[in-house]
Amino acid sequence: MLLLLAALGALVFAYGAAGLVGGAFALNRGWTPPSEGVRIYVEDNGIHTSIVVPVAAEGVDWRDLVRPEDLRDPRFAAHSHLSIGWGDRGFYVGTPTWAELKPGTVLRAAVGSDDTVLHIGHLGEPAVQAGVRAILLRPAEYQRLADFIRSSFAIGADGRAGSVPGYGRSDAFYAARGRYTALRTCNSWTGEALRHAGVRMGAWTPFSATVMEWLK
Template sequence: MIPSPLWRWAVAAPIGALYLYGAAGLIGGAIPRNGAWQPPERGVRVYVEDNGIHTGIIVPAAGWEDLIRPADFGDPRYARHGWRSIGWGDRDFYIGTPTWWDLNPVVVLKGAVGSGGSVMHVDAVPEPVAGPGVRAITLRPDEYARLTVFIRASFAPGPPIKGYGSWDAFYPATGRYSALRTCNAWTGEALTAARVKMGAWTPFSATVMWWLP
């Protein structure tokens, strides 16, 4: 039988670690980068989407045809949509979790401690409507170019991987997913690279979204 003090420590340690991680994430997300940035009156419009856990960046489809090809989607007709939703994340979690009902605690834990692979997830979508879960950002042409360079650098060589349906696809990605570099941290890094005002470390979706108008 486990001694009582050791049992209490075994329960308290992971709970304490979660609290520390949450506090560190909120503090990191509250420290601004590119603090002087202001959106221009005119430029290239992009969107940031949030489903409450995961964030992604929605960009115009034009200019991505060499990397994201119509044939990569289950039904190439979806490529007619004028926008591409792009996110980065853990390969096993992304591919193995088409819905939240498919969530596997083992996969979540594996990703948190450091996964062995990552993927880009791309959806062909119509232009979204800005709202609580979707924020519109206007970028200067040079800022959009910086964002494009960052996103393109996240794609790794290799063939596309079948998506959840006819409208999406996965691609091999660079980088290693972990609790320190989450899908939301990637979104924050991408926006920071574009010189948008953003938190220094954004592991949670909220730490990305609260900086966006």
């Protein structure tokens, strides 16, 4: 038993160290923010990172996929922005904060799951503060970001992704594409999305800190 615990401890340590190293090396090193463009945000609650985008900007309109009737209270759909994150359904739905984190949930997600979701909340434009960073994107960069996010929806024959209500009245979970593993976490997805847009970002970002470090 002691050997097993030692092996597990070593594995966790190695994973953490690898994640920090992967997050320390940036891609898109030459990227600089424009003087004007589309302002997006990245939020961090200590576990999950999310990308906050305008409901409609530069020809990108999310209302064909994200609709008022998906919410417990459709009035929240009148807000100007959407907070979007991706992850394993069990891990995402079950761990809104550290208080709900359970070892079994972590182990099941680490092994891998094809049951992934997009968590989308409706909100007003956020203020830059602890856990919230702003990024200004050129129109073409924002279009690439939107294309990446749209490709993560599991669109059905009716042109929509199945949804269920979220944590409260203003958010919902949508069926998503992609496999969640210890190598591709919710924060890895955020990093991928930003790299796809062209933003300077860590090469591998499995932890929220490895995303936010590049957005100071």
